Amino acid sequence: MWHNCQGANCRLNTVTRDKEQTRRLKGQVKWFDPVKGFGFVVANEGGPDILLHANVLRNFGQSSVADRAGIELDVQDTDRGVQAVEVLAIEPPEQTEMAGLADLDDIDPEEIRAAPLEAARVKWFDKGKGFGFANTFGRDEDVFIHIEVLRRSGMADLQSGEALAIRVINGKRGRMATEVCGWETAVKYSD
Numbered sequence: 001m002w003h004n005c006q007g008a009n010c011r012l013n014t015v016t017r018d019k020e021q022t023r024r025l026k027g028q029v030k031w032f033d034p035v036k037g038f039g040f041v042v043a044n045e046g047g048p049d050i051l052l053h054a055n056v057l058r059n060f061g062q063s064s065v066a067d068r069a070g071i072e073l074d075v076q077d078t079d080r081g082v083q084a085v086e087v088l089a090i091e092p093p094e095q096t097e098m099a100g101l102a103d104l105d106d107i108d109p110e111e112i113r114a115a116p117l118e119a120a121r122v123k124w125f126d127k128g129k130g131f132g133f134a135n136t137f138g139r140d141e142d143v144f145i146h147i148e149v150l151r152r153s154g155m156a157d158l159q160s161g162e163a164l165a166i167r168v169i170n171g172k173r174g175r176m177a178t179e180v181c182g183w184e185t186a187v188k189y190s191d
């Protein structure tokens with residue numbers, strides 16, 4: 001259930017999960033605004049835009065998703081259009097450039113892939129500045145998170161206090177994240 005309130009004209013919308021009325025599809029995130037609490041997905045098969053509400057994304061374990069990220073969803077037709085009822089998978093957008101990641105240039109890609117996922121919590125993240133920091137469980141040092149690493153991980157923004165799983169390496173200027181995923185997502189794929 002989610003609320004769509006616009007001033008005095010507030011209506012309660014209920015999206016029920018009826019397996020017979022739900023269909024699975026793949027598409028691409030058109031845009032998602034965590035401040036507004038929603039965004040839209042374009043299905044690979046075409047058709048109308050699909051509403052992706054923040055609550056559905058949070059149930060997947062993320063507070064944001066990058067524009068142009070690939071996404072697999074269960075959707076339903078409602079009286080207000082097609083709406084996502086569950087996010088099943090998110091693929092980061094295709095990488096077009098390596099901007100802002102010079103710190104990773106001299107590090108062996110195998111070392112980056114071999115880094116274990118660590119439990120972390122966002123200390124702060126400023127999308128406008130393009131970076132932020134997280135704390136990992138049991139360690140005093142902050143972990144630097146660059147916006148490009150976030151985008152490559154299929155996310156667009158982070159909220160203070162958000163639980164994450166991150167791959168961390170020791171870079172030229174200290175500990176830095178090389179991959180970021182929502183905590184619930186990491187738990188699902190570690191089983």
